[in-house]
Amino acid sequence: MRDTGGDQRRSVLLAFRSAVALHRLLDVLPVFEGDGRISRWFTLVPGSRFDLEALAALDRSGARVIDFEQATERPFDLVLTTSPKGALASLSARARALLPHGAGFNKALREEGSPELPSGLDPAFLLSDGAPWADLHGLGHAEQLSRLAEFCPPAATRAVVVGDPTLDRMLESNPRREVYRAALDLGDRTLLAVLSTWGPESLLVQRPELPGELVLGLPVDRYRVALLVHPNEIGERSRLDLAEQFRPELRAGLLLPSPHQDWAAVLVAADAVITDHGSTALYAAALGRPVLNAYDGGRELIAGTPMARLLAAAPRFTGLESVRGLDLAATTLARGPAADAFDRPGQALGLLRTELYRLLDLTPPRQVVLPQPLPVPSVPRSAAPTLAVRAEVDGQRVRVERFPAATELPIHHLSAEHPVAALAQVRSAAVLWRRPGSGRWTVSGWATHVLDELPACLTAAAVMSADRCVLLHRHRGPLTVQLAPGRAGGRIHRIDPTAAVSAVHAWLGAHPAAGLPAELDCALGPFTARLTVRPALAEELDAEL
Numbered sequence: 108m109r110d111t112g113g114d115q116r117r118s119v120l121l122a123f124r125s126a127v128a129l130h131r132l133l134d135v136l137p138v139f140e141g142d143g144r145i146s147r148w149f150t151l152v153p154g155s156r157f158d159l160e161a162l163a164a165l166d167r168s169g170a171r172v173i174d175f176e177q178a179t180e181r182p183f184d185l186v187l188t189t190s191p192k193g194a195l196a197s198l199s200a201r202a203r204a205l206l207p208h209g210a211g212f213n214k215a216l217r218e219e220g221s222p223e224l225p226s227g228l229d230p231a232f233l234l235s236d237g238a239p240w241a242d243l244h245g246l247g248h249a250e251q252l253s254r255l256a257e258f259c260p261p262a263a264t265r266a267v268v269v270g271d272p273t274l275d276r277m278l279e280s281n282p283r284r285e286v287y288r289a290a291l292d293l294g295d296r297t298l299l300a301v302l303s304t305w306g307p308e309s310l311l312v313q314r315p316e317l318p319g320e321l322v323l324g325l326p327v328d329r330y331r332v333a334l335l336v337h338p339n340e341i342g343e344r345s346r347l348d349l350a351e352q353f354r355p356e357l358r359a360g361l362l363l364p365s366p367h368q369d370w371a372a373v374l375v376a377a378d379a380v381i382t383d384h385g386s387t388a389l390y391a392a393a394l395g396r397p398v399l400n401a402y403d404g405g406r407e408l409i410a411g412t413p414m415a416r417l418l419a420a421a422p423r424f425t426g427l428e429s430v431r432g433l434d435l436a437a438t439t440l441a442r443g444p445a446a447d448a449f450d451r452p453g454q455a456l457g458l459l460r461t462e463l464y465r466l467l468d469l470t471p472p473r474q475v476v477l478p479q480p481l482p483v484p485s486v487p488r489s490a491a492p493t494l495a496v497r498a499e500v501d502g503q504r505v506r507v508e509r510f511p512a513a514t515e516l517p518i519h520h521l522s523a524e525h526p527v528a529a530l531a532q533v534r535s536a537a538v539l540w541r542r543p544g545s546g547r548w549t550v551s552g553w554a555t556h557v558l559d560e561l562p563a564c565l566t567a568a569a570v571m572s573a574d575r576c577v578l579l580h581r582h583r584g585p586l587t588v589q590l591a592p593g594r595a596g597g598r599i600h601r602i603d604p605t606a607a608v609s610a611v612h613a614w615l616g617a618h619p620a621a622g623l624p625a626e627l628d629c630a631l632g633p634f635t636a637r638l639t640v641r642p643a644l645a646e647e648l649d650a651e652l
Contacts, residue, residue: 115144115469116144116145116146117144117146117184117185117467117469118145118146118148118182118183118184118185119139119145119146119147119148119184119185119186119187119467120148120149120150120173120178120183120185120186120187120198120200121136121147121148121149121150121170121187121188122149122150122151122152122178122186122187122188122193122195122198123149123150123151123152123161123165123188123189123190124151124152124154124155124157124161124190124192124193125155125157125161125190125208125338125339125342126157126161126163126164126338126339126341126342126366126367127208127209127337127339127366128161128188128189128190128208129149129161129164129165129168130164130338130366130367130368131189131206131207131208131209131272131273132149132187132188132189133168133367134272134273135187135206135272135456135459137456137476137478138456138459138460138463138476139463140472140476141472141474142472144469145467146171147170147171148171148172148173148178148183149165149168149170149171149172149173150172150173150174150175150178151165151172151175152175152188152190152192152193152194152195153175153193153194154192154193154194155192155193156342156343157338157339157342157343159342161342164338164366164367167367175194178198179194179197179198179199181199182199182200182201183198183199183200183201184200184201184202184467185200185201185202185203185204185463185466185467186198186200186202186203187203187204187206187463188203188204188205188206189205189206189207189208190208190226191205191226191227191229191232191233191240191241192219192226192232196235196240201466202243202466202467203240203241203242203243204241204242204243204244204245204462204463204466205233205240205241205243205244205245206244206245206269206459207227207245207246207247207251209386210247210271210274210386210387210389210390210413210414210448210449211247211248211250211251211386211389211412211413211414211448212227212228212251212254212409212412213225213384213386213408213409213412213413213415214304214384214386214407214408214409214414215406215407215409216306216407217406217407220232223409224258225409227251227255228255228258228259229258229259230258230259230261230262233259233261233262234259234261234262237261238261239259239261239262239264239265241262241265242265242466243265243266243267243462243463243466244262244263244265244266244267245266245267245269245458245459245462246266246267246268246269247268247269247270247271247274247448247449247450248268248413248447248448248449248450249268249450250413250447250448251268252266252268267458267462268450268451269451269454269455269458269459269462270449270450270451270452270453270454270455270458271448271449271455272455272456272459272478273371273390274393274449274452274455275452275453275454275455275456275478276371276478276479276480276481277371277374277390277393277394277481278393278394278452278453278478279453279477279478279479279480279481280371280372280375280480280481281375281394283375283480283481283483284375284376286483287372287373287375287376287481287483287484288376290483290484290485290486291331291362291373291484291486291488292488292490293331293376295600295632295633295634296327296328296329296330296331296632297329297330297331297378297379297435298330298331298332298333298373298376298377298378298379299321299325299330299331299332299333299377299378299379299380299381299430300333300334300335300373300374300377300379300381300391300396301317301318301321301332301333301335301380301381301382302335302380302381302382302383302385302387303334303335303336303337303340303383303385304337304340304383304384304385304386304387305337305338305339305340305343305385306339306340306407307405308383308384308402308403308404308405308406308407308408309337309340309383309385310381310382310383310401310402311336311340313383313403314401314403315352317381317401318334318353318361319353319356320426320427321381321427321430322356322359322360322361323356323510323511323513323515324427324510324514324516325427325430325431325510326508326509326510326632327360327491327494327509327510327511328507328508328509328602328603328606328631328632329632329633330430331360331362332356332360332361332362333361333362333363333364333373333377333486334353334356334361334362334363335364335370335373335374335387336349336363336366337366337385337387338366338367341366349363350363355513357489358489358491359489359491359511359512359513360488360489360490360491360511362486362488363486363487364484364486365486368481368482368484369484369485369486370387371390371481372481372482372483372484373484373486374387374390374391374394374396375394375481376484377391377396378396378397378435379396379397379398379399379430379433379435380396380397380398380399381399381401381424381430382398382399382400382401382402382418382421383401383402383403384402384405384407384408384414384415384418385414386414386448388414388417388418389413389414389417389444389445389448389449390445392417392444392445393445393446393448393449397434397435398417398421399423399430399433400418400421400422400423400424401424402418413445413447413448414444414448416444416447417444417445420444453478455478456476456477456478457475457476460476491511491512492523492524492527492528492529492532493512493521493522493523493524493528493529493532493536494509494510494511494512494521494522494523494605495509495510495511495512495514495516495518495521496508496509496510496518496519496520496521496538496606496609496613497509497510497516497517497518497519498519498520498609498610498612498613500613500614500616500617500618503614503625503626503627503628504627504628504630505610505611505613505614505627505628505629505630506630506631507606507609507610507613507629507630507631508631509522509606509609509631512532519609519613520536520537520538520609520612520613521535521536521538522536522537522538522539522540522605522608522609523536523538523539523540524539524540524541524605525539525540525541525557525567526541533561534561534563535563536561536564537563537564537565537566537612538564538565538566538567538608538609538612539557539561539564539566539567539568540567540568540569540570540576540605540608541553541569541570541652542569542570542571543569543571543650543651543652544652545652546651546652547652548651548652549649549650549651549652550569550571550577550647550648550649550650550652551579551585551648551649552652553567553569553652554567554568554569554577554578554579554585555579558581564581565580565581565582565612565616566578566579566580566581566608566611566612566615567579568588568605568608569650569652570604570605570608571647571650572604573590573601573604574589574590574591574592574601574604575587575588575589575590575604576588576590576604576607576608577643577647577648577650578608578611578643580612580615582615582619583619584642585642585643585648586611586623586640586641586642586643587640587641587642587643587644587647588604588607588608588611588638588639588640589638589639589641590602590604590607590636590637590638591636591637591638591639592636593634593635593636593637595634600634600636601636602629602631602632602634602636603631606629606631607629607636607638610627610629610631610638611627611638611640614627614640623640623641623642624639624640624641624642625640625641626638626639626640627640
């Protein structure tokens with residue numbers, strides 16, 4: 108039975124200054140799950156320039172909110188926070204607990220507190236009238252405890268290593284990785300996560316062109332790019348401004364996950380990361396993902412910290428070639444520094460429950476508290492209706508690489524979805540395609556109409572299924588293309604049928620008098636598919652489109 112007796116009721120105030128601090132508190136909140144004795148309150152501690160994004164995040168959480176001034180006028184049994192900054196001393200509570208809001212203490216901000224120390228180790232923030240403000244410092248690793256003892260000994264006497272609840276959620280979610288990848292429509296593509304912290308040394312400030320270089324310079328059938336932005340940077344710019352800044356890249360397929368939960372699920376789904384000096388990369392390393400170092404240096408990163416060691420060990424990002432040559436199995440360099448940032452994997456909620464209930468002077472609930480798997484990411488994504496196609500024909504083998512239409516690489520032709528693509532692209536594309544759904548055309552009727560109306564089009568293709576297309580070529584007439592699925596490692600692999608159409612289009616251009624039927628090999632990304640090209644049957648041409 109659950110004990111909800113009035114004499115055992117406790118009030119917990121979760122105080123935060125920014126969206127990232129709130130997100131960490133939400134990851135900790137399950138320590139109180141199932142306990143009707145606990146009333147949970149949230150308050151925004153004033154004084155941060157990121158408070159608007161924090162308020163938006165709070166509104167999305169559905170939490171019970173109390174104004175900070177009101178919170179200072181009533182007592183709580185426990186104040187729980189993930190930042191020592193702000194007017195926390197004005198809050199009245201029987202006990203206070205402080206947790207980190209990231210993977211350790213890796214950065215120092217010169218404009219506040221002690222110039223060489225991060226706020227989590229700075230006596231200027233940790234002490235109130237010379238004594239520790241918090242009754243509990245929950246830390247992620249013994250290395251953090253050693254550093255706290257060095258810089259603020261009084262606070263270290265109240266510190267306990269409890270692990271990292273956010274990492275535990277990721278580790279719990281690792282078995283669901285294929286589910287996340289399916290939700291992101293990745294297939295066998297390599298997902299690159301570009302990580303940007305906040306502030307003047309962040310990747311978005313120092314190298315704002317990088318996401319676009321990756322999206323436009325890497326073939327879409329081999330790679331997908333996600334941009335993971337620190338909530339403070341989102342708060343500084345606004346979600347709208349960030350989306351508008353990267354609108355061309357989003358249109359070309361860039362993923363921009365939300366900063367609460369979606370980012371972590373995308374990181375679980377990722378194959379590798381490109382990072383600045385933000386500590387999110389330590390989570391990626393702990394998951395075993397290869398890390399590329401794109402940090403251009405500065406004054407914020409503290410030497411000798413786990414993040415500094417990770418960047419020192421990671422290969423340097425020098426351009427697209429460093430992505431193409433990345434060994435996705437090379438994780439040993441990354442795991443070492445990450446091991447110095449996280450301890451007690453899988454135990455954070457249980458250890459925190461013990462410590463927080465001790466402060467509340469309550470017996471914890473009997474049921475075991477487990478990390479909650481991350482939800483399936485809901486990330487808006489754009490399937491580009493127009494692609495720039497490079498094609499190399501070597502006898503009966505065609506290698507196809509496809510890029511967003513805005514790429515500056517030399518190409519063989521444009522392939523566009525009719526009539527979805529932009530009008531200028533429809534008018535200039537050599538290959539136009541569509542899928543069934545309108546019910547207004549037959550295959551031959553639509554293809555003939557397209558070739559009559561759009562003189563730049565040489566191939567009009569109806570994508571009837573994942574393994575069959577019917578096309579009308581301006582010089583070779585109606586053809587059917589059959590795609591055979593490939594099998595490797597116990598998996599079935601299918602290439603995009605629109606890529607097969609581009610392969611046939613290029614092959615017909617190189618061999619205008621080739622006899623039919625014919626068999627071709629289409630190499631797309633890491634896979635090769637066998638294509639059979641034959642004259643189309645009358646019933647295929649008369650099919651509804």
